[in-house]
Amino acid sequence: xxxxxxxxxxxxxxxxxxxxxxxxxxxxxxxxxxxxxxxxxxxxxxxxxxxxxxxxxxxxxxxxxxxxxxxxxxxxxxxxxxxxxxxxxxxxxxxxxxxxxxxxxxxxxxxxxxxxxxxxxxxxxxxxxxxxxxxxxxxxxxxxxxxxxxxxxxxxxxxxxxx
Numbered sequence: 001x002x003x004x005x006x007x008x009x010x011x012x013x014x015x016x017x018x019x020x021x022x023x024x025x026x027x028x029x030x031x032x033x034x035x036x037x038x039x040x041x042x043x044x045x046x047x048x049x050x051x052x053x054x055x056x057x058x059x060x061x062x063x064x065x066x067x068x069x070x071x072x073x074x075x076x077x078x079x080x081x082x083x084x085x086x087x088x089x090x091x092x093x094x095x096x097x098x099x100x101x102x103x104x105x106x107x108x109x110x111x112x113x114x115x116x117x118x119x120x121x122x123x124x125x126x127x128x129x130x131x132x133x134x135x136x137x138x139x140x141x142x143x144x145x146x147x148x149x150x151x152x153x154x155x156x157x158x159x160x161x162x163x
Contacts, residue, residue: 059104
């Protein structure tokens with residue numbers, strides 16, 4: 001019984017991590033669009049923002065293409081409760097999508113840090129000079145806090161029968 005609960009919690013945690021990564025991507029796009037607009041308004045070279053945004057949304061597809069060549073013959077069947085396949089369909093979740101999004105997010109954080117240390121562009125404000133590091137910290141913190149919040153919320157809803 002305890003092992004089944006642990007399996008269900010792990011599966012629910014993976015689902016919540018996937019949802020947090022989806023929300024993180026949308027927030028990242030909005031913030032980058034705001035800073036791109038700010039950069040255009042102040043006549044600052046803002047191509048890295050476009051490149052980072054495109055990279056962030058194309059990386060999961062690239063990771064998926066790379067992993068498709070390394071198919072695993074031994075796939076372990078996952079035990080799940082009858083409610084979780086319904087949640088998987090509702091949120092379009094698969095473990096491979098979670099893997100692709102999480103690897104893409106980690107690579108993007110690395111690219112943001114690389115942009116911070118190689119950028120010769122100085123924004124009009126000191127805050128914008130540290131934009132890449134602030135964004136990478138934000139992405140990591142939002143992922144962990146968003147996953148935790150969604151896990152607690154989903155578990156509460158599952159226990160109350162609302163999902």
